[in-house]
Amino acid sequence: MLSQSIQQTQDLLQLKIKRIAIDFDGRLGSLYDGCQDQLLGTLDINFEQSSIQFYHKTRCILEKGDKNHKRNLLELINIDEQLRLSLLLNLTSTNGIAEIINYPYIINEYTRILHYSYIHREEGFPDEIEKIRERLESCLTKTNATHIITSICWGIDIVIILQLPPEDNIVSMIDVILEKYRAYLNGDCNDFKLTRDDVNSYKHIINTTIYSNIPAITEMTTLHNIFHSICRLKTDDTQYQQLYYILCPISNSSYIHLDSIKNNHLEQYLYELSTSMKIIETCFNEDMPNLLCGHFKERFSNVYKQWLDIKNEYVNLIERLSKLVIEIRCGQNQTSILDKFLNHKAQIIFKNNISNLFQHVIDLNKKGHLISDLSRLNIQYCNVIERKVDKNDNEDTMKRKLIIDENTDRILCSNDLLNQNNPIQYKKLLNDLINELENNVRLRLIYADFSYCTYELRDMIILTSIKNDYKKNKSKYKEISSFIDNNNNNNSTSPLTRTSLPISSSSSKLSLTDSINILLLGEIGIGKSTFINALVNYLTYKTFDKAQTEKPIVAMPVSFRITTEDDLQEHNVKFDDVNKSSSENFQHPGHSVTQRCRSHIYRLHNSDETRLRFIDTPGFGDTRGIEQDNLNMQHIIEYIKNFKYLNAICILLKPNESRLNI
Structure with missing residues (x-):
């Protein structure tokens, strides 16, 4: 009988588990509920003397983050998989490095993670198996406890997360410094x-976040201060806190831990959701409306409403999963129910909704910081x-x-993709604008x-004013005009030679000696371009x-439509290749076909000096609205400023109208 009891006790001891200390109230003999990873109380078990073993083990590792935002920090600092799941389900409190x-x-x-741990000693019950068995049976009555703390490890545990600037040269220098810290703390030098x-270089670190089982450490703000504190703490063992507990199962415990495959599947699902939810909440806590400076109000409102709905749904999800996991650990349910739950269509949709919301919030937050x-x-x-x-x-x-x-506007044109792919160019253009502002405070x-x-914006540009464009291109267009005149003088095959000179709003003033300048105005579709063709042939x-x-x-x-008398069918008539004209738009009915002012210059057959210039203009009454008409009129006014005079303004009207109906 005694040998059987001893064997049972030995079997129990072989099933002991290790848990990172996230509740610092644990003592030798404390009861522990493994189903929820919670301390329940302490048994009144007194031994003449607990065993103490000193280790003085130091370990310091440096981890680099990557573009995978789903990096599991709990796993990185070696928290047991069962405890990780309990933390994600809010079954237990989060203290210390947890x-x-x-x-x-x-x-x-650009994230760096420095994990330092120092194991000073381990205290435990003496290996008196029979006494442990007897005390457990005599002290345990009604309890939810599944385990008892039989050993406690004491020491220092610190995790430091550093966010570096997105500049590779600075990152390289900081990495060298961090390696110096790691090597010294690990005892390598x-x-x-x-x-x-x-x-x-160290001053460029953007953010430093510290987690530790020593409360005083978490109040520090720099790696250098922590470094000196570690050196002092190692000489003062009164400051050490619990690192982890060794838990021995109780004989009548019904605790069943999830198998690793099921546990990891559920953990991955929860960790991704938890990480996204935390980051979304952090973004909203930054007061995004203030960051956005009044922009994107409707978009922010819609995103925030989605967030409130998803947050409530997330709370309900955690409650349901917590209940399922507790039931499985207590042996009251099967692990297969987790697969059914996670593979349910509703959970897949919910996960996708969080993923989409996450991306929208991140984009909006980045835009807020940009603004x-x-x-x-x-x-x-x-x-x-x-x-x-x-x-x-x-x-x-x-x-x-x-x-x-x-006179005052200086505009940098760009987009998110260009900024991301060309950060150096973006900074340079910003600096150029700022330097201009310093020299001229009236600039906007x-x-x-x-x-x-x-x-389609293919590259970042700083817009120059239209007037500046005129000045820059003045000599260019004079050369073009001179070239055209020479060609016309050398052409003797036709009594009337014609050159169509497209002049954008950035043209300069032209040489207008002996020119007859006629400005054509009219509604869209009235036939200004057709009128020019007809007059030239006449x-x-x-x-x-x-x-x-x-x-x-x-x-x-x-391009225009006519109806033939014999079959009353409409026919589209085109002259020349309408697809090759960069200044005409034949694809959008209701829009002005002529998009920009153009000068069409002809040399009259009875004179070598006199030139006839028709100035074709965008039509009025554009279906894009009065704002487009205003833009067209502004363009026309700016264009005709290039001429010293106009000989005539020709307004084309429909036969049944006596005025412009706009």
Whole structure:
């Protein structure tokens, strides 16, 4: 009988488990509920003397983060898988280094984790198996305890999480410093020195977060202070706290731990959800409306409503899973129920919803920091969608929508992807703007964000004013005009030669000697371009019969519809290749076909000096609204400022109208 009892006790001792101390009230003989990982109380078991074994073991490791945001910090610091699951399910409190579960920031390639542990001693019950068995049976009555603490390890445990700046050269220097700390604390070297450059590099660390079983350590803010504290603590064993407990199962315990596969599957699911939820909450706690400076109000409101709904659903999920895990550990349910729960369609949808919300919140938070940083630099933020910039714009129309005051506006155009791929260029352009502001305090600096519009911005640019463009390109267009004139003088095959000169809003003033300048105005679709083609052919051919026998002259590409009398069918008539015209838009009915002002210059056949210039303009009444008409009118006014005079303004009207109906 005695030998059987001894064998049972030995079997129990072989099933002992190790738990990181997250509750520092544990003592030898304390009862422990393994189903929920909680201390319950202490048995009144007195031994003449507990056994003490000294270790003086030191271990210090340095881990680098990576782009995988799902890095499990609990696993990284060697917390037992069963306890990790209990922490994720909120079954037990988070104290000491277990508080790392609440780390609120993303772990990325610029994260560094320094884990230092020092084991001083281990205290335990003496190996008197028979006495332990007798005391357990005599003291235990009604209890939920599954284990009893039979050994306690004392020492120092510290985890330091550092967030470095996203600059590789600085990161490399800081890594050298961290390796010096690690090597010295791990006992790999006895000499520790920091150079002046080391100290300066260390100042670039963005954030330092500390977790420890020593409360005084967590109040420190720098790695250097912690380093000196560790050196002092190692000589004062009164400051040591519990590192971990050794738990021995009670004979009548029904505790069943989850097998590793099921445990890891559930842990991974919960850790991903928990990490996303913490980071989302951290972003909202940063007061995003203030960071966004009044921008994206509707988007923020929608995201915040989603967050409130998901947070409630998450709380309910944790409660249901906690109940299931406790039942399984107590032997009241099967582990297979976890697979059914996690594979249920509702849980998959919920996980996807959190993932989508996470990305939206992160993007919004990053945008808030961008806007806030720009504001501190006296740079206004502008979402170009609010200025109605889209894929139908060219560079000229885009400028007109963004530049309000040509004398003061300096606009940096970029988007999130360009900023991410070209951080050095982005900083340089920002510095260029800031330097300009220092030289001219009247400037208004603007960051134009193209992240959300359909306009394809291929590179970061600083917009210059339209007037500045005129000055920069003045000589260029004079050369073009001179080249055209020379070609016309050398062309003797036709009494009327024509050159179509597209001049953007950035053109300079042209040489206008002996020119007849005619400005054409009218509603969209009235036929200004067609009128020019008709007039050119009229001036070229003396008779209609002559015009019929020759190929018609197409001064500029046009497209229109006519209805034939015989079958009353509509036919699309095109002259020239409308697809090759960069200044015409034939694809959007209701939009002005002519997108920019163009000068069409012709040399009259009866004079070598006199030139006829038709100025074709965008039409009024654009279906894009009055704002587009205003932009077109502004463009026309800026364009005709290049001419010293106009000989005529020709307003084309429909036959049944006597005025512009706009």
